[in-house]
Amino acid sequence: MGRLEGKVAIVTGGGTGIGEATCHRFGQEGARVAIFEIQQEAGEQTAGAMRAAGYDAYSIRVDVTQEDDVARAVAETVARFGGIDILVNNAAIPGANKLTHDLAVSEWEQVFSVNVRGPFLCSKHVLPHMMQARRGAIVHFSSIYALIGNDDLPPYHATKGAILSMTRTDAICYAPYGIRVNCVHPGSTKTPLFIKAGETYPGGYESYLAMMQAKHPLPLAEPVDIANCVLFLASDEARFVTGASLVCDGGYTVQ
Numbered sequence: 001m002g003r004l005e006g007k008v009a010i011v012t013g014g015g016t017g018i019g020e021a022t023c024h025r026f027g028q029e030g031a032r033v034a035i036f037e038i039q040q041e042a043g044e045q046t047a048g049a050m051r052a053a054g055y056d057a058y059s060i061r062v063d064v065t066q067e068d069d070v071a072r073a074v075a076e077t078v079a080r081f082g083g084i085d086i087l088v089n090n091a092a093i094p095g096a097n098k099l100t101h102d103l104a105v106s107e108w109e110q111v112f113s114v115n116v117r118g119p120f121l122c123s124k125h126v127l128p129h130m131m132q133a134r135r136g137a138i139v140h141f142s143s144i145y146a147l148i149g150n151d152d153l154p155p156y157h158a159t160k161g162a163i164l165s166m167t168r169t170d171a172i173c174y175a176p177y178g179i180r181v182n183c184v185h186p187g188s189t190k191t192p193l194f195i196k197a198g199e200t201y202p203g204g205y206e207s208y209l210a211m212m213q214a215k216h217p218l219p220l221a222e223p224v225d226i227a228n229c230v231l232f233l234a235s236d237e238a239r240f241v242t243g244a245s246l247v248c249d250g251g252y253t254v255q
Helices: 017-028 040-052 067-081 105-133 154-177 192-199 205-213 223-234
Strands: 008-012 032-037 057-061 086-089 136-141 179-186 245-248
Touching: 008 017, 008 067, 008 105, 017 032, 017 040, 017 086, 017 223, 032 040, 032 067, 040 057, 057 067, 067 105, 086 105, 086 223, 105 136, 105 154, 105 179, 136 154, 136 223, 154 179, 179 223, 192 205, 223 245
Parallel strands: 008 032, 008 086, 032 057, 086 136, 136 179, 179 245
Antiparallel strands: none
């Protein structure tokens, strides 16, 4: 307990899945948490559950693709909590599952807008506060498919490669200000999105689960397993870690 005591964190997409688990872990470790969530009801449910558990959290509806939205929400967080120590850029969408030659330009751009423009805008508006404080930790969500190839979701995987490059560049640029920038690369995790995908799989969810489990040497992750990796990178325990890629995939990519 107390690994984030006194720290203020922003978590985008904190209403469900790994983002929700991250919010709860941060609260358990003493952070005050601002949840940036376009799904207002989901964000408020997470914040309400955290407050009921005794944690300091609130949710604000934010479309991370809109700069005015992001700027307003960051300013509100600073006014409410007095600063920002941690930014977790978790919000993302998978986009259309089509091969490149079948994708409309609008489908490609929509995924980049959320998955790359969103982390850029949130970082842009949080970084000046961290620079002034001369400390901070940013954790981006990349993917194992920034490291290896796969035969689906070309725009999604491309965005996660962009996030990896952003992580490395900003880690160098902002190290003189005491700001660390890292990313996580999750493997398959039993989130609501994972479960929904499984329900439409031939043979149903159990068949999908067995197929995905066969790809991972360790049992598939629960959202809290990834949240714990984010927690480490956000905490002072990782004070000498920046520009790093923390692969949390149950052994998927080492086979």
